[in-house]
Amino acid sequence: MAKRLFRNPQAILGLALILIVLLAALLSPLLAPHDPNATDLTKRYLAPCPEYPLGADELGRCELSRLLYGARASLGISFPVLLILAVLGLFLGALGACCGRVPDQILTFVCDTFISFPQLVIAIAVIGILGTGVRSVILAIVVAMWAWFARMVRSYAALEMGKDYILAARLSGCGTGKLILLHLIPNILPQFLVYLSTGVASSILMVSGFAFLGLGLPPETAEWGGMLSSARGMIYTHPEMLVYPGVCILIAAAGFNLFGEALRDVLEGEG
Amino acid sequence: MKHYILRRALTFLLVLLGVSILSFALIGLFGRDPAEIIARRTNIYATYEQIEEVRCSMGLDKPLPARYLAWLAGLVRGDVGVSIYSFKPIMEDVGRYLPVSLALVGLSLAWVVLVSLPVSLLCALWPGGKADHAVRFGSVVGLSFPTFWLGFLLLIAFAVKRPIFTVLPAPGLKGYLLPSFALSVPVFSGFIRVFRASLLKEMGSDYADFARARGLSRGRILTRHALRNALPPVVTMFCQYLGYLIAGGAVVENVFSLSGLGTYLVGCVAAADSTAVATCAVIVAAVFVTANLLGDLANRLLCPWAAREDSHG
Amino acid sequence: MRELKVSELSVSLKDKGQPLVDKLSFRLGAGESLILLGQSGCGKTMTCRAVMGLLEKSRFRVSGSASLDGGELLGMPEKHRAGIYGKKVAFVPQNPMTALDPSVSIGRQMDETLHLHTKLNRAQRQARIRASLLEAGLEETERVCHSRPNMLSGGMIQRVLIALALSTGAELVIADEPTTALDVVLRNETVDAFVRLRAKGAAVLFVTHDFAAARRLGGEVLVMREGTLVERGDVREVWASPEKEYTKALVRASALSKGARHADR
Numbered sequence: 084m085a086k087r088l089f090r091n092p093q094a095i096l097g098l099a100l101i102l103i104v105l106l107a108a109l110l111s112p113l114l115a116p117h118d119p120n121a122t123d124l125t126k127r128y129l130a131p132c133p134e135y136p137l138g139a140d141e142l143g144r145c146e147l148s149r150l151l152y153g154a155r156a157s158l159g160i161s162f163p164v165l166l167i168l169a170v171l172g173l174f175l176g177a178l179g180a181c182c183g184r185v186p187d188q189i190l191t192f193v194c195d196t197f198i199s200f201p202q203l204v205i206a207i208a209v210i211g212i213l214g215t216g217v218r219s220v221i222l223a224i225v226v227a228m229w230a231w232f233a234r235m236v237r238s239y240a241a242l243e244m245g246k247d248y249i250l251a252a253r254l255s256g257c258g259t260g261k262l263i264l265l266h267l268i269p270n271i272l273p274q275f276l277v278y279l280s281t282g283v284a285s286s287i288l289m290v291s292g293f294a295f296l297g298l299g300l301p302p303e304t305a306e307w308g309g310m311l312s313s314a315r316g317m318i319y320t321h322p323e324m325l326v327y328p329g330v331c332i333l334i335a336a337a338g339f340n341l342f343g344e345a346l347r348d349v350l351e352g353e354g
Numbered sequence: 355m356k357h358y359i360l361r362r363a364l365t366f367l368l369v370l371l372g373v374s375i376l377s378f379a380l381i382g383l384f385g386r387d388p389a390e391i392i393a394r395r396t397n398i399y400a401t402y403e404q405i406e407e408v409r410c411s412m413g414l415d416k417p418l419p420a421r422y423l424a425w426l427a428g429l430v431r432g433d434v435g436v437s438i439y440s441f442k443p444i445m446e447d448v449g450r451y452l453p454v455s456l457a458l459v460g461l462s463l464a465w466v467v468l469v470s471l472p473v474s475l476l477c478a479l480w481p482g483g484k485a486d487h488a489v490r491f492g493s494v495v496g497l498s499f500p501t502f503w504l505g506f507l508l509l510i511a512f513a514v515k516r517p518i519f520t521v522l523p524a525p526g527l528k529g530y531l532l533p534s535f536a537l538s539v540p541v542f543s544g545f546i547r548v549f550r551a552s553l554l555k556e557m558g559s560d561y562a563d564f565a566r567a568r569g570l571s572r573g574r575i576l577t578r579h580a581l582r583n584a585l586p587p588v589v590t591m592f593c594q595y596l597g598y599l600i601a602g603g604a605v606v607e608n609v610f611s612l613s614g615l616g617t618y619l620v621g622c623v624a625a626a627d628s629t630a631v632a633t634c635a636v637i638v639a640a641v642f643v644t645a646n647l648l649g650d651l652a653n654r655l656l657c658p659w660a661a662r663e664d665s666h667g
Numbered sequence: 668m669r670e671l672k673v674s675e676l677s678v679s680l681k682d683k684g685q686p687l688v689d690k691l692s693f694r695l696g697a698g699e700s701l702i703l704l705g706q707s708g709c710g711k712t713m714t715c716r717a718v719m720g721l722l723e724k725s726r727f728r729v730s731g732s733a734s735l736d737g738g739e740l741l742g743m744p745e746k747h748r749a750g751i752y753g754k755k756v757a758f759v760p761q762n763p764m765t766a767l768d769p770s771v772s773i774g775r776q777m778d779e780t781l782h783l784h785t786k787l788n789r790a791q792r793q794a795r796i797r798a799s800l801l802e803a804g805l806e807e808t809e810r811v812c813h814s815r816p817n818m819l820s821g822g823m824i825q826r827v828l829i830a831l832a833l834s835t836g837a838e839l840v841i842a843d844e845p846t847t848a849l850d851v852v853l854r855n856e857t858v859d860a861f862v863r864l865r866a867k868g869a870a871v872l873f874v875t876h877d878f879a880a881a882r883r884l885g886g887e888v889l890v891m892r893e894g895t896l897v898e899r900g901d902v903r904e905v906w907a908s909p910e911k912e913y914t915k916a917l918v919r920a921s922a923l924s925k926g927a928r929h930a931d932r
Binding site: 093192193195196197198199200201202203204205207208209211212284288291292295296308311315318319322325326328329332333336337340341344 | 365368369372373376377380381383384490491494495497498499500501502503504506507509510514521547597600601602604605608609616619620623624626631634635638639642643
């Protein structure tokens with residue numbers, strides 16, 4: 084399977100984009116020519132030059148450095164979010180599929196409620212309760228997205244639970260906990276990875292959307308959505324400032340989406 | 355069928371109840387004092403007494419569960435009181451903002467149908483071709499577009515560089531064209547992926563094979579047979595988005611300076627207006643659940659031979 | 668139709684060299700039947716799918732020739748298909764239950780086929796459909812026409828498919844394991860339907876793994892194994908005195924099964 088994945092051009096492109104964003108996030112202190120938050124009012128709206136490759140913004144901060152640090156902010160939120168969602172989703176989904184009717188119905192109902200609830204309201208409220216900061220943004224996205232993950236795992240697990248090998252494991256005296264860990268999770272893992280990869284993309288988009296609305300992160304943070312928001316006044320004078328951060332969001336999200344969808348194609352024997 | 359309708363109706367009410375309780379709980383935990391927000395709006399240096407006075411007059415001195423029950427009773431009567439965010443009756447606010455959101459969502463879904471239907475059909479007619487590959491790649495990229503950024507790009511291209519549209523919303527349909535398109539791009543990209551896969555699955559089925567053996571052309575099999583059978587997952591998705599986009603449009607509303615329900619909701623949450631938030635959340639959830647229900651029923655009409663029991667929510 | 672002539676027909680998967688059918692040749696005239704017999708994977712289904720033009724060009728490589736009255740069938744351009752398939756050449760697939768569009772009534776699907784291949788008006792088509800359903804042994808023609816496929820049994824739909832071949836006046840009927848999905852009694856009735864089709868002057872290309880069904884139909888048999896021809900001859904003679912070891916094994920296996928006894932009744 085890994086071999087077929089590496090022959091898929093879409094997967095390669097996705098991986099390459101992921102790698103670029105990942106490197107930008109990890110190496111931003113080394114790569115960035117300036118401190119992303121160092122303001123210099125003499126350099127406001129500076130045109131691109133060797134020292135400021137992409138120019139400077141309305142406070143004279145280096146655009147390139149801010150974009151590089153933006154990768155850090157974006158992945159620094161999205162990776163923990165997905166880690167929590169993965170554990171939570173697997174736990175709750177397996178619980179729903181394996182532990183009888185009543186827990187399953189309760190889980191389904193709670194998921195339905197959360198899915199029907201406007202995500203934005205959940206996120207704003209959670210951020211409001213916890214205050215501004217990376218931790219509260221992480222939690223806000225987890226609260227907004229967990230129901231989708233739990234429901235997805237539950238439906239895959241329920242499908243898997245109906246198969247004969249599970250019955251065989253049960254008959255040979257395998258307990259529920261062991262059944263979930265040794266049989267269920269390994270078998271739904273591939274589909275789950277697809278969901279995780281595209282989930283990172285959704286999370287990146289959500290983080291930038293929140294930051295754009297001014298939710299969660301301190302306004303001076305170098306984050307792509309926030310940069311777009313503060314650049315909107317320059318739509319007539321410096322439209323390129325509205326283009327750069329968006330390209331970064333697109334690259335990051337497209338990387339994870341391309342990889343995830345290519346993985347799905349390979350799993351489903353297409354492409 | 356009777357049992358099915360009864361069960362769905364019950365779930366419908368339970369989910370709405372859950373949504374409203376969740377709204378109150380979230381706002382209750384919010385930690386901001388709505389009375390203080392109101393008092394400070396007229397007088398930044400409001401005293402403790404003045405704040406308490408506002409609290410009593412707005413009925414905010416009662417405990418949260420009591421306020422919830424009062425709101426619930428109001429909802430049944432059709433009058434949920436005045437918003438402490440806008441100082442207008444909440445129903446009036448909803449009456450003003452909801453049509454904007456519905457127009458935005460309606461037009462977005464029109465874009466979705468307009469783009470994804472022909473593109474998916476073409477992909478399914480010539481699978482594996484150059485166009486098919488391009489569409490598959492393009493749809494993943496489209497899925498990754500931040501809608502607000504796309505909004506700005508559209509504004510730069512069509513309002514700043516070539517002033518066909520205006521940055522501030524024009525009255526009537528024209529003001530909705532760009533925002534609805536921006537909102538629809540990730541949606542129709544997702545649609546194309548699901549629709550194309552579903553069409554190809556049908557085109558690979560035994561009946562499509564036999565239809566070829568009957569002498570039918572691929573085009574006719576696609577439009578007369580595969581299309582209808584491929585619709586259920588797409589219909590389900592369509593109805594999900596119908597509800598999802600109403601509140602999810604807030605970001606795009608912001609870019610295009612439209613005041614829809616999403617923007618109103620953001621303001622209400624910030625003002626700790628639990629009754630307005632709960633009302634909007636219930637309306638959004640009601641649209642969401644109803645749309646899902648309609649999708650289910652539509653699928654039962656489309657493919658009555660596949661009475662599916664696994665369709666939740 | 669005078670004859671179907673297949674010569675040196677080979678089929679292989681594009682990315683694998685091993686041929687699924689290796690240089691198969693046979694001839695089939697009007698009012699005759701030809702049986703392709705062998706276990707699953709012997710290439711018999713591939714042969715008839717190649718003749719039907721149902722193999723995707725992107726996955727299979729097909730060479731040799733299959734001509735119907737001198738007209739080449741292999742690699743036929745898309746626009747000429749409608750003049751041949753469904754009209755002169757009818758197909759009866761293996762699983763009747765999944766052969767028709769599940770959401771369209773049987774009457775409309777039959778009508779669609781007739782509309783494509785004949786110049787009859789609506790009333791004439793309806794009359795033709797009902798007549799051919801009756802001829803195929805379906806009495807309740809109205810109910811059948813208004814049913815969707817899932818409302819009928821596999822045996823009934825099998826007859827619908829045979830009625831479809833009758834309604835367009837097909838001269839060559841290609842049947843891919845038409846008896847496999849049916850129970851024993853229905854199997855014999857289905858084979859008898861093909862005997863009647865042949866008596867009306869149609870040529871029947873019959874694919875099966877079931878010696879009993881083959882003997883009941885009669886005609887020439889081609890015993891196949893792994894894409895190649897093992898033995899050929901009149902089916903009853905081959906059954907009575909198989910020459911090759913592989914054919915002997917098939918005969919022994921078939922004699923032990925229930926199907927043989929039913930066919931012998």
